[in-house]
Structures are given as C-alpha cells and as structure tokens.
Amino acid sequence: MKKLAIALVAAMSTYAMAENANHPSWSDTLMKAKGQTVYWNAWGGADNINDYIQWVADRVEDEYQVQLEHVKLTDTAHAVSRVLAEKVAGQNDNGSVDLIWINGENFRAMKEGGLLFGPFAETLPNYQTYVTASARQSLTQDFGTPVEGMESPWGMAQVVFMYDTATLYEPPKSMHALLDYAKQHPGRVTYPRPPQFLGSTFLKQALSELTDDPSKLQQPVASQDFDQITAPLWAFLDELHPVAWRSGTTFPGSSEEMMRLLDDQEIDIALSFDVSAASVQIAQGNLPDTVRTYVLDGGTIGNTHFVAIPFNSSAKEGAQVVANFLLSPEAQAYKQEPTVWGDLSVLDYHKLEPKDQARFDNIPKGIATLSLGELGTTLPEPHVSWMEALEQGWRERYAN
Amino acid sequence: MAGFIGVLLLAFTPFAVGMISILLPALGWQPLTNTWVDTQHVWLELWQQPELVNALLRTLVSGVVATLLALVCAYALVAKLSQTQFGHWLGAVAAPLLSIPHSAAAIGLAFLLAPSGWLFRLVSPWLTDWQRPPNLITIQDPYTLSLILALVLKEMPYLVFVMMAIARQDKIRQLLTTSQQLGYPPLITWGKLLPTLFYRELRLPIFIVLSFNLTVVDVAQILGPDTPPTFAVLLLHWFQDPAIDRIPIASAGALLLLALVAAVSIGWELCARSLLSYLKNLTLTGSRQQPLLEWGLRFAYLLSLLLLALAFLALLVLPIWGFAQRWRFPDLWPQSWSFDTFWRIQQPLLELTANTFMLGVTSVMLALLASLLLLEVSRILTRYTSLIMILFYLPLVLPQIGFLFGIHISLIVIELHHPFWTTAYLHWLYVLPYVLLTLKGPYLAFNQNYLDEAIRLRPHPLRNYLGIKLAMLKPALFTATAIGFAVSVAQYLPTLIGGEGRLSTLTTEAVAQAVAGDRKRVGLVAMTQALLPLLAFLLAALLPRIWTPLRLRLKYPHA
Numbered sequence: 001m002k003k004l005a006i007a008l009v010a011a012m013s014t015y016a017m018a019e020n021a022n023h024p025s026w027s028d029t030l031m032k033a034k035g036q037t038v039y040w041n042a043w044g045g046a047d048n049i050n051d052y053i054q055w056v057a058d059r060v061e062d063e064y065q066v067q068l069e070h071v072k073l074t075d076t077a078h079a080v081s082r083v084l085a086e087k088v089a090g091q092n093d094n095g096s097v098d099l100i101w102i103n104g105e106n107f108r109a110m111k112e113g114g115l116l117f118g119p120f121a122e123t124l125p126n127y128q129t130y131v132t133a134s135a136r137q138s139l140t141q142d143f144g145t146p147v148e149g150m151e152s153p154w155g156m157a158q159v160v161f162m163y164d165t166a167t168l169y170e171p172p173k174s175m176h177a178l179l180d181y182a183k184q185h186p187g188r189v190t191y192p193r194p195p196q197f198l199g200s201t202f203l204k205q206a207l208s209e210l211t212d213d214p215s216k217l218q219q220p221v222a223s224q225d226f227d228q229i230t231a232p233l234w235a236f237l238d239e240l241h242p243v244a245w246r247s248g249t250t251f252p253g254s255s256e257e258m259m260r261l262l263d264d265q266e267i268d269i270a271l272s273f274d275v276s277a278a279s280v281q282i283a284q285g286n287l288p289d290t291v292r293t294y295v296l297d298g299g300t301i302g303n304t305h306f307v308a309i310p311f312n313s314s315a316k317e318g319a320q321v322v323a324n325f326l327l328s329p330e331a332q333a334y335k336q337e338p339t340v341w342g343d344l345s346v347l348d349y350h351k352l353e354p355k356d357q358a359r360f361d362n363i364p365k366g367i368a369t370l371s372l373g374e375l376g377t378t379l380p381e382p383h384v385s386w387m388e389a390l391e392q393g394w395r396e397r398y399a400n
Numbered sequence: 401m402a403g404f405i406g407v408l409l410l411a412f413t414p415f416a417v418g419m420i421s422i423l424l425p426a427l428g429w430q431p432l433t434n435t436w437v438d439t440q441h442v443w444l445e446l447w448q449q450p451e452l453v454n455a456l457l458r459t460l461v462s463g464v465v466a467t468l469l470a471l472v473c474a475y476a477l478v479a480k481l482s483q484t485q486f487g488h489w490l491g492a493v494a495a496p497l498l499s500i501p502h503s504a505a506a507i508g509l510a511f512l513l514a515p516s517g518w519l520f521r522l523v524s525p526w527l528t529d530w531q532r533p534p535n536l537i538t539i540q541d542p543y544t545l546s547l548i549l550a551l552v553l554k555e556m557p558y559l560v561f562v563m564m565a566i567a568r569q570d571k572i573r574q575l576l577t578t579s580q581q582l583g584y585p586p587l588i589t590w591g592k593l594l595p596t597l598f599y600r601e602l603r604l605p606i607f608i609v610l611s612f613n614l615t616v617v618d619v620a621q622i623l624g625p626d627t628p629p630t631f632a633v634l635l636l637h638w639f640q641d642p643a644i645d646r647i648p649i650a651s652a653g654a655l656l657l658l659a660l661v662a663a664v665s666i667g668w669e670l671c672a673r674s675l676l677s678y679l680k681n682l683t684l685t686g687s688r689q690q691p692l693l694e695w696g697l698r699f700a701y702l703l704s705l706l707l708l709a710l711a712f713l714a715l716l717v718l719p720i721w722g723f724a725q726r727w728r729f730p731d732l733w734p735q736s737w738s739f740d741t742f743w744r745i746q747q748p749l750l751e752l753t754a755n756t757f758m759l760g761v762t763s764v765m766l767a768l769l770a771s772l773l774l775l776e777v778s779r780i781l782t783r784y785t786s787l788i789m790i791l792f793y794l795p796l797v798l799p800q801i802g803f804l805f806g807i808h809i810s811l812i813v814i815e816l817h818h819p820f821w822t823t824a825y826l827h828w829l830y831v832l833p834y835v836l837l838t839l840k841g842p843y844l845a846f847n848q849n850y851l852d853e854a855i856r857l858r859p860h861p862l863r864n865y866l867g868i869k870l871a872m873l874k875p876a877l878f879t880a881t882a883i884g885f886a887v888s889v890a891q892y893l894p895t896l897i898g899g900e901g902r903l904s905t906l907t908t909e910a911v912a913q914a915v916a917g918d919r920k921r922v923g924l925v926a927m928t929q930a931l932l933p934l935l936a937f938l939l940a941a942l943l944p945r946i947w948t949p950l951r952l953r954l955k956y957p958h959a
Contacts, residue, residue, distance in 0.1 A: 260918075264533055266535075
C-alpha cells in the first residue's frame with residue numbers, strides 16, 4: 001500500500017514537471033516581462049479610471065520593471081478592429097495591442113475570431129490564490145460566452161440608477177414606474193444609445209422585467225421566438241420615446257454624458273454600470289451632493305469585466321504580469337475605494353489573509369454608494385446572442 | 401527631377417493603395433478569411449441597412465445647405481465690405497480665424513446651443529421662466545440644423561479669404577468703378593455682374609468645401625444627429641464594428657459616399673450654370689434696381705455677422721468652462737472659479753500639446769521642402785504648372801474616410817509601426833496642398849533676375865537660393881508655415897488612423913471627450929487646441945519683420 005502511494009506521488013510529480021515544461025513557470029514570466037512595454041488598450045472616458053490605470057502603471061514599473069502605456073479608447077471595439085486588421089494583414093507578432101480591457105460582445109468577437117492569446121488567466125498566481133471561479137456565474141460565463149481562461153477578471157459591475165433628491169422624491173423603481181414618471185415629466189427620462197454597452201444593457205434590463213419568462217433569455221436567441229418575447233419591450237419603448245429626453249430623437253452617448261445631463265437638470269435619472277459613480281462625481285464637483293443611487297425592486301443586471309491579451313502581442317509576459325497585479329489584494333482594494341474608482345472586487349473575501357480582509361473592511365463608502373446588501377439581486381446577463389439581436393431590433397425601429 | 405518624381409510618388413501612393421484597399425472588399429473580398437463573396441450580395445446588404453436612406457439624406461441636406469449658406473454669406477460679406485477699411489481688416493484676420501480648428505469651434509458651439517448652454521442661460525430664468533433647461537432639441541437635431549451651422553462657421557472664413565483675394569484683382573475693381581459711373585449701385589453689380597466672374601475662380605474652393613461638408617466626421621460626431629448619424633459617421637462606426645463582417649459593406653458604403661460627392665458636385669455645377677445664365681439675362685435688362693437681390697444680399701450679410709458673433713462666443717465659452725469650478729443652469733457665470741482642472745490635467749495637456757506641436761512642425765517642414773521642389777519644377781516647366789496644382793488638390797476633394805481606412809490595412813501589411821511618422825506622413829498629405837497654394841503666387845511671381853544676378857556675383861547657386869530667393873520670400877514662407885501648421889493641428893481622422901490609437905493630439909482628445917467628457921476638461925483642451933494655430937499666425941506676422949534686424953544685430957553686435 002505504501003509502495004503504491006509512493007509510486008502515485010512519483011507519477012504525480014513527473015506529471016507536474018511535464019506541466020512545468022509546457023507552461024513556463026511564473027518566475028520565467030517575471031524574468032521575460034522585465035523591460036517590456038505593455039500597450040494597454042482600455043476605454044479612457046473617465047478620469048478616475050484613467051488615474052487608477054496610471055497608478056497601476058507606476059506600481060508595475062516599480063515592482064516588475066514593466067512599462068505600462070495606457071492607450072485611451074473611446075470604444076473598445078476600435079482596439080478589436082485594430083487587432084483584426086493586423087490579423088488580416090498577416091501580422092502575427094509585434095501587434096500594436098498587448099492588453100485589452102474587455103468583456104461581452106468584444107470578447108466573443110475576439111475569442112471566436114482567434115484573436116486572443118491563452119488560456120492564461122487560471123495560471124496567474126493571484127487568480128489561483130484569491131479567485132473562486134464558482135462564486136459568480138459571470139466569472140466563467142462572460143455574457144454566455146465561456147471564459148475558459150482566455151481573459152482574466154478585473155472587476156465587477158452592476159447597473160445602478162441615480163437621481164437628485166432635490167428634484168425627485170420617490171424614484172421610479174420599476175420599468176412601468178419609469179414610464180409613468182416619463183409621462184408625467186416629459187423630456188426628463190432617457191437611456192444611452194445602443195449599441196453603447198450601457199444602452200444595450202438598459203434594453204436587456206427592461207426586457208428581463210417586461211417579458212413573461214426571463215429564463216428564456218439565458219438560451220441562444222436563435223432557439224427562441226424573438227418577436228414574441230421582445231414584443232413587450234418594443235411596446236414599452238414606443239410609449240417611452242415620445243415622452244423621453246429630446247423626444248427620443250437623440251440619446252446620450254454614455255453614462256458620463258447622462259451624469260452631465262443630470263447635473264444640468266436636463267434629465268432626472270441617470271444610469272451607470274459603476275456602483276460608486278455618483279459618489280465619485282460628487283467628490284469631483286460634477287454632481288450636486290444631493291444625488292443618490294438606487295436599484296430597481298426586481299434587481300438589476302450585473303457582470304464581470306476582464307483583461308485579455310491579443311494573439312500577436314509582443315509583450316505577452318509583461319501583459320500577464322499586469323493582469324496578475326490587477327488581481328492582487330492591494331490593487332483590488334485600492335480600486336474599490338469610492339474616491340479612486342469604486343469598482344467591485346473580483347476576489348473571494350474568504351480567501352484573503354486577515355490583513356487584506358481588514359483593508360477591504362476599511363474602505364470608506366461614499367455618501368451616494370449602495371452597500372452590497374442594498375445592491376440587492378443581481379440579474380444575470382442574457383445570452384450574448386441577445387445583445388446583437390436587440391441592438392439590431394432597436395436599429396430597425398428607432399435608428400433610422 | 402528625381403526629387404520631383406519622388407514627391408509625386410510619396411503624395412499619390414497612399415491614395416492609390418488606400419483606394420484599392422477599399423475597392424477589393426467592396427467587390428466582395430472578406431479580408432479576415434481571405435475569401436470572396438458575391439459582389440451583388442455585399443451591395444444588397446448595404447442597401448438593406450436600416451440607417452442607409454436617412455443617413456444619406458442627412459448627409460445630402462447638411463452638406464449641400466451648409467455649402468450654399470457658407471457661399472452666400474461669405475459673398476455677401478465680401479460684397480458689403482471688400483472696398484471698406486473694415487473689410488481690409490477682416491481680410492487680414494480671416495486667415496487666423498480660419499486657422500482655428502473646426503472641432504474646437506464645434507465644441508464651443510455645443511456649449512452655447514445645448515438646452516443647458518450659454519445662450520439659454522442668457523435668457524433664463526428672467527425672460528423664459530426656465531429654472532431647468534427646456535426639453536428642446538437644439539443640438540444633434542434630426543434636421544441637422546446645428547451641424548449645418550457649425551459647417552457654415554467653419555467654411556465661411558475660408559471662402560471669405562479666397563473671395564477677398566479675388567476682389568482685390570484689378571479687373572474686379574475696374575468693373576465696380578465703371579458700373580458705378582453708369583449708375584448701378586454696388587450691390588446690384590455684386591448681385592448681377594460679379595457672380596459669374598467670381599464663380600470661375602471659386603469653382604475649385606467650392607468643390608473642396610462641398611466634399612468636406614459631405615464627408616466630415618469630427619464635427620458631425622459633435623453636433624450631428626445620431627439616429628441615424630450622417631453617412632460618414634455611420635461608415636466610421638461600421639469600419640470600427642467588432643462584428644468583422646461589416647468591412648465589405650463599409651467599403652461599399654465608402655464608394656457610395658464617393659459617388660454621392662461626385663454626383664452632388666456635378667449637380668451643383670449644372671445648377672450654378674443655369675443660375676449664372678439667368679443672372680446674365682438679368683444683367684442684359686439693364687435694370688438698376690433689383691430689390692429681391694439687394695435684400696437677399698443684405699440679409700445674408702446680417703446673417704454672416706450674426707454667425708461671426710456666434711463663433712466669437714463659442715470660442716469665448718471654452719476658457720470659461722476650463723476655469724469654472726461649479727457652473728449650473730441657469731447661472732450665466734460660474735458660481736466659483738478655479739485652476740483645479742488645469743492643475744489636474746496639466747500633465748496630459750502638456751503631452752497632448754507636445755504631440756500636436758511636433759506633428760505640426762514635422763509635417764509643415766516636409767511640406768515646405770516638397771512645395772519648394774514642386775514650385776521650382778513648375779517654374780521651369782511652365783506647361784505643367786496647372787497640372788501639378790490640380791494633382792495636389794486631389795487630397796482635398798477626395799473624401800478622407802474611404803482611402804484612410806484602406807491605408808490603415810496597407811500600413812499594417814508593410815508592418816510600419818511608427819505612429820508618429822505615419823501620422824506625420826498623413827498630415828503631410830493634407831498640409832502640402834495648402835502650403836503649395838499659399839506659396840504658389842509669391843514664388844512664381846518672384847523676379848528671377850535677383851537670383852541670376854546674385855549667381856553671377858557669387859557662383860554658389862544653393863547658397864544664393866537660400867540667402868537671396870528664400871530670404872526675399874520670407875513673409876510668404878512664414879504665412880505658409882502658419883497655415884500648414886493650423887491644418888495639421890485640425891486633423892482628426894488621419895491622426896486617429898495613422899496614430900494607431902497610440903498617438904493622441906489635442907484634436908483627437910477634444911473630439912473623443914466632446915460629447916461625453918467633463919466640460920471643464922474639454923473646455924481647456926479645446927482652448928489650447930484653438931490657441932496653438934493662433935500663436936503660429938502671430939509669429940508668422942511678427943517674425944518676418946524682426947527677423948532681419950535681429951539677425952544683423954546677432955551678426956554684428958557692435959554695429
């Protein structure tokens with residue numbers, strides 16, 4: 001029996017060594033990463049996030065001698081199309097994008113197009129130590145697309161609504177209430193223009209609430225009766241648009257624009273995917289301090305956002321070092337501070353060491369930020385195929 | 401001669417390559433998979449895009465109306481003012497005015513015209529009773545009115561600049577004097593007689609304006625409608641769509657836009673001809689009164705003054721936002737001022753300014769070099785002068801969006817990974833025609849005898865060329881530099897594509913943040929963007945005057 005055990009252990013260790021030969025060890029990765037320049041293509045529309053990325057750049061340069069350059073995008077799709085164009089041109093190394101902030105539709109496009117390097121996420125030391133993949137569906141299913149280690153989690157987001165308590169006493173906490181409010185106050189309600197991701201999310205949020213059987217949304221759209229399921233959504237929007245902001249002829253381009261409009265009092269309710277957006281904007285003098293956050297009674301949609309490495313990056317090691325640093329308790333806790341960014345951590349609190357747990361416990365909560373309890377139920381993202389179908393339906397009805 | 405052919409190749413290869421790179425996908429080539437689909441299929445799919453018809457319609461309306469309005473307003477302004485002191489002054493400031501990047505002006509305009517904008521604050525709440533911004537569609541309106549306004553503001557100074565030069569010609573002045581002696585009021589002469597003369601020389605500038613207005617991306621993103629946007633913006637969305645299969649229809653769309661520009665230009669020319677022949681018939685009647693024409697010109701003149709005032713306000717509002725701390729509707733002025741935003745963004749602002757400056761200087765220096773070469777060739781081979789000019793005008797008439805995306809793919813094919821140099825090259829393509837045009841007159845008018853005489857006295861052709869000819873052309877060279885620099889600063893799409901997203905300038909940053917970004921930050925970036933070319937013009941006006949005294953003092957400090 002003992003012999004058998006020894007043989008087993010021996011076999012296991014040879015197996016482990018073979019593994020190591022295939023997967024270069026982390027110290028090798030660190031070594032190769034030294035001196036590399038990582039061009040991180042990340043949406044650059046919010047100053048606080050840009051500042052956080054700059055902080056990451058300073059930290060990884062100090063600690064790992066990796067140069068991190070933030071390439072600010074107006075739309076992540078631009079970076080996807082750039083990598084695609086490079087693939088088209090046969091440029092299989094030395095690509096211009098080394099790391100990309102991504103999820104959902106863009107991830108699906110890159111994964112299916114063979115534009116990604118990996119799998120790498122599950123081999124990152126901090127992923128192995130601190131992340132529990134089963135904790136949330138969105139860690140392994142990115143809008144219904146299996147993640148399979150092709151992207152590494154960075155943060156979590158949930159749809160929240162914002163309103164100014166000085167002008168609005170009882171915020172509408174369901175889609176029907178929102179429509180009633182819009183009818184009483186024409187021009188004060190709107191949502192971002194799909195296919196902007198928050199705009200598409202609003203469509204999914206409304207659909208989840210209005211359709212008879214939301215569980216159907218978890219199936220690929222092709223297997224479902226799209227027209228029948230979405231009919232209540234279009235009926236709702238048909239009613240909403242005539243009483244919406246600028247009569248539904250234009251829509252805000254982003255959450256930032258909505259908050260600007262909220263500050264201007266052009267509109268009464270703004271949306272964000274960033275649970276602490278209101279607190280951050282109040283601190284920067286961009287919103288009055290009477291603004292508060294709320295979620296809908298039936299819950300709101302939440303998801304995880306990731307970083308991925310293009311197949312032709314010239315700094316794959318450096319990019320992995322950055323991805324790993326992003327998963328460190330230090331980086332995740334700093335990120336969750338509302339005055340820094342307020343983005344929710346992807347780490348498993350119970351896997352943290354006590355001193356790191358304390359770090360998270362001590363994060364101050366902004367005046368307009370909801371606690372995890374107050375955020376309520378997180379609704380799952382519908383299967384990724386719904387997004388395109390909804391956007392197409394929206395285009396045909398309202399974009400022409 | 402080798403240099404001449406070299407410049408020619410440098411200037412036209414990108415257009416040829418870019419055009420081929422959109423032609424192939426438009427014929428059904430799917431670049432990702434390197435497969436072919438039916439050409440018919442691509443065009444059918446383009447036709448089925450829900451936004452197509454309305455986007456084209458909005459493009460057509462905004463492009464044509466903006467061109468027409470800019471033309472009429474500029475003409476009225478020149479008609480009223482060209483023979484006055486104010487007119488001379490206006491002619492002098494037209495160049496710096498038109499150097500202000502149009503995206504900066506568009507951003508300022510958005511800050512003015514939005515329901516929460518300055519104009520509405522001006523009348524609220526005391527006049528309108530609006531405690532909150534009204535629910536009005538004043539920007540990004542479906543009728544493209546705000547877009548048209550911005551385009552007119554951009555193009556009017558350019559047309560005024562060109563027309564003032566025409567109005568200074570002797571034959572125009574003589575005609576005005578003669579007809580006045582015959583008892584025709586000046587406005588009648590301007591309305592009936594002069595359009596034909598002007599149009600002959602304005603044709604090319606008008607086509608440039610028309611092509612720009614029909615294909616503009618940056619201004620349309622800031623002030624244009626969004627459901628659907630104008631066709632050029634829609635194309636940009638398609639080219640950048642992560643759903644890869646859009647490339648063929650986007651390419652087909654780019655060709656469609658090219659065809660639209662061509663069709664509109666032809667249609668324009670036909671209308672212009674019949675209108676001018678109508679005016680000619682009107683002239684033959686000999687009538688000295690033409691109230692409709694006169695009032696039309698007067699109205700256009702007032703409109704143009706109003707537009708200039710609006711442009712002034714649009715630029716004024718940028719620094720106000722930049723240095724505001726908190727500024728809510730309906731306050732006319734910020735509640736508090738601060739340098740906070742400035743300190744917060746000084747680092748990126750400095751970086752953006754440095755990038756913008758270096759790109760401008762590099763592309764302008766190269767454009768000056770190329771222009772001198774081209775002009776020297778056309779001085780010797782007089783026959784080819786007009787051919788060269790027309791060839792190098794092409795980049796201005798061709799819509800950017802089509803061939804630039806083609807260039808994007810071809811750049812990667814040749815693995816050119818120098819965002820700075822690629823962008824500087826693309827800027828050079830657009831700077832060159834302006835520099836060439838500015839230098840053409842003075843350079844070809846230069847009395848070559850000076851140089852010949854100097855060479856006889858000192859047999860160093862190159863040194864004499866630099867020390868005599870170029871030194872005498874100094875004012876023109878400085879003006880060309882300033883204009884070229886301004887053109888480079890304003891480039892949006894070439895920077896976006898050439899920089900591969902790694903190179904941001906004041907312009908790309910301002911446009912990216914214009915709609916969604918923090919107004920205080922956008923205000924500062926756009927203000928800096930507007931100041932940079934103005935500074936260049938100031939230097940261009942000052943330097944030639946103090947250059948020689950300064951040089952002499954440095955050379956002979958004790959004289």
